[in-house]
Amino acid sequence: MYERSKAAPQDNPIAPVDDVGWSALVKGGSFPMSERDILLQIAQVLTTMLLAPLIQGIIVQFEERIQRAQGPGLFQPYRDLWKLFHKQIVVPQTASWLFFAAPVVAFTCMLVVPILIPVLTNFPLPLSDMGDILGGGLILTLGSFMIVLAGLDTSSAYGGIGSSRAVMVAILAEPTLILVFVGITLLAKAMLPFVVNHLLVSSWAVYWSPAHLFLVAAFFILLLVETDRMPIHSSTHIEVYMIDEGRILEYSGPLLALIKWASAMKQFILYTIFCNVLILPWGLSVEGTAIGAAGAAVALIIKFALVACVVVFVETAQSRLRFFRYQEPLAASFLLAILSIVGTQLS
Amino acid sequence: MMVGALILTLAAAPALAVIGCMAARRPRAAEALNLIASAVSFACAMPLPFLINGQQLQFWNDYIMIDRMSAWVVLCTSIVYFLASIYAVGYMRLLNEDKRLCTFYALFAGFGLTTLIGPLMNSVGIYWIAIELTTLVSTFLIAFERVAESMEAAWKYIMVVSAGISLALLGTILFYWGGSFVLGPSYKMTWATLTDAAPQMNPALLKLAFLLVLVGYGTKVGLAPMHSWLPDAHSESPAPVSAMLSGALLNTAMIGIVRFLGVTKAANLGWLPQCTLVAFGIVSLFLGALFIVRQQGIKRLMAYSSIEHMGVVALGFGFGGALGVAGALYHMLNHSLNKSLMFFGAGIMMRAYGTKEIALIHGVGCRFPTEGALWLAGAIAITGAPPFGLFLSEFTIMRAGLKPPFSWAVYVMAILLIVIFIGFMNHFRAMYYQSTQSEESKGDRLSGWCVAPMWLSLIPLLVLGLWWPTHVWDYLASIAQSLNLEPQ
């Protein structure tokens, strides 16, 4: 299996460079896959599932604190989910099978992505070679696509508006996202998140190169957009300009819980990519021991808290843009990605 | 060191006039100072071409250089400066702006100074700065009338020209960079060193740099797609300033293009540099013809004619060879004389009829018999009709172009010149012969200050048209050789 994936990228013009190639990433001798690696892989998915609401809680709490309010407490999202799972499901008469399928598919997508990215370990685990960064992005997009369909499915006005807005933002964000991926690929000569991680850890010159810094900035803007943060839209309140809340207005009970959980996990995954691949590639388990994995989980929370601080700062400092100015931050992000590509070409 | 002393006096006279005009509180004193300075400059510039004997002389730590071409251009400039200064005495009194007249003459002398010293700069970088300074000084001259139109013209002028000329700076830096591969990181970037180093420089870099310089200085020259500032600036400034802009400033910038062309010729870049220059020339002629035919403003007519003639000069240098270069340089002199005459006449008519519209000017011939005749003669001359100097020079340029690569350009040029002739004469017919119902007072008394320079420019123009001295021909033809513009 590893042999195949080693050969496959070399068919591409952009093959992994030898010193940080795929074979070097696989821990020496642990081939075929050990049970420990399988356990670690399961742990990655579980970490994502269990810690995702916590990140949401941290951000909400920070935000309230910065606005001098008390805040609901770090664990409020867990309590919300618990409550929702114990409620009854109300289904609109106009709903079709999509209405039930969408939350499940979305949730499943979010369970798949953590397998592909370095959540706890800095080496690939079993099945990590199923897809590269682009594949992860594809699966994430599939999740939001299902929610868009579900919003249209009930044929309620708010669902339609929310879906159309979400699609517009996606149209604006997608070219930039692709460009960022291209930039990452050109930087590391590979599309695998583990390779990028290793490259950044091993070389300060690359870490501080303009190309990398621009990528970080471009991805940060995308992060704000994709996780429904302030310059684009705020997910905290139900209001006329809502996007994400509009799509799921018809949902209730466990289905709503699944969707909320999925969106929290999406946020967690994007933060993981941002931290572990791009900006803070340190603090991952190298040996793959249980202690190391637990330490990596703790480190992950600390890193996320740091990023959350910045996000909260942006949310507080920046007021929401008018609908017709959504393209501005995305254009800036596009530009940064271009500059980063120019930088990789010239360094 | 006769030449050195002359150059020093040439520059010192207007420089002192600037200081004097600012110090003098009385307008008449400023007038006199500027006039004397221009006369002195003219007197110094006149013998320069005879004295330098074909060699290149350098002064002041090699920052000043005079060769045949710069002596020639300085001569053209000083003639225009002198004529315009005489005319300004009469014209500026008509404006009733006595309070600001001292400022005007200080700026005017400053403009004269910068245009005179520009061609003498030996360092390519300093030359750029001299050209930039001419822009800054002339902006305030254009804005002198303090009405909305002249403000607009001044703003467009400084914006377009500064932006354009920054391209020339970029090109200059690239030339320097190219030279640094040959001559080491630090060297004196004079025209001569560049020409010597050019054969070893990288051709692609030279091409890019030359195109940038051409577009940059071409903006200042008013070559066609970059000409947009020119009609506004020429039409809205006081008439003596228009004459200076057209007769002196454009030549000063042209010389930069020609010297860079010489550098690229030394590097043997093929036809590209000359072809671009020819293309710009043709486009300028075409645009000039188009706007001359449908023109409504009298001074804008003259301005578009300047674009046309700069196009002709560009064609001459683009065709190259002894004929082309000699024709182009001769054309510069003739155009300087003739365009001064045209602007002087236009200024008089504008003041007399109180309008810039061609449609509102009638019966010039009846009202101003002498001046009208002079102006009409100038109009015939400027369209390139015999027996005036421009006919000879345009004819020479056409002969230069009748070679395989550019013969098409000659035919286009001939057709466009005919179109321009018809358009120009049509406007003058309307102004001279259209019936006038209200017969105005015949023969307004015009100040001699205004009429004298018209005579002074027409007579040499006629002489130059009838007689092209062999010495002048040899002189101009030898410039082609010194610039490497002989055909290979």
Add this chain to the structure above:
Amino acid sequence: MLVQHLSPIASSLFSLLAIACLLLSFVMLGSRWLNNYLYAFAAESWIIAVLSAAVGFYGNYPELYLIAILTLLFRGLLLPYLVWRIIRRLDVDREIHLFLQPSTSLIVGALFVMLALSVSFRIAAELHLQLTVATLALTVMLSMKLIGFLILALRHEAVSQILGLLVLENGIFLGSQILVPGMPLLIEMVILFDLLIIVACFGVLVGYLMTHAGTTSSLDLKRLVG
């Protein structure tokens, strides 16, 4: 040529500073507030001053320290102060009518950067330069040139146009510091002074425009046509 023997640290420092300058010119392109233009321009000038000093340090050109100090004083402090005075006098604080939305102009600017990149790649290939700093400097120089022209074309306020011109000049100055650090001192100094005079002239002219034409927006300057 200086860049032929540079330590990796120096070359990455140069590229960081050059790209930061480029980014700041994008800030100018992406904003519609005159104050933002001004701050971005001032910051750009400061970065160029640091770059001059760095080139002087790594390339052993002591005279560049002088240039750095003069750049700091003139481009970094005096020019922004002069422009700030113009802004204060005009009572205009932002571009009102835009041909292109800031986001669109950012995209166009990004395309210009790619154009500049391809041109400088061609030139670098012609010159057999393996030196990426030189290529980068050329790219930044050309793209700042293009962005400056874009600002001139898209913005109408007098102040924005002045700043657009200054971006053009900054681009050239930045490129020349890296490509031709050995350029005669005299020329660089005269260009600095020249810039000062230009801005002073612009200041006077903007005053005239306000008084005599009643506007400082080039959209209203359309009396002279044909």
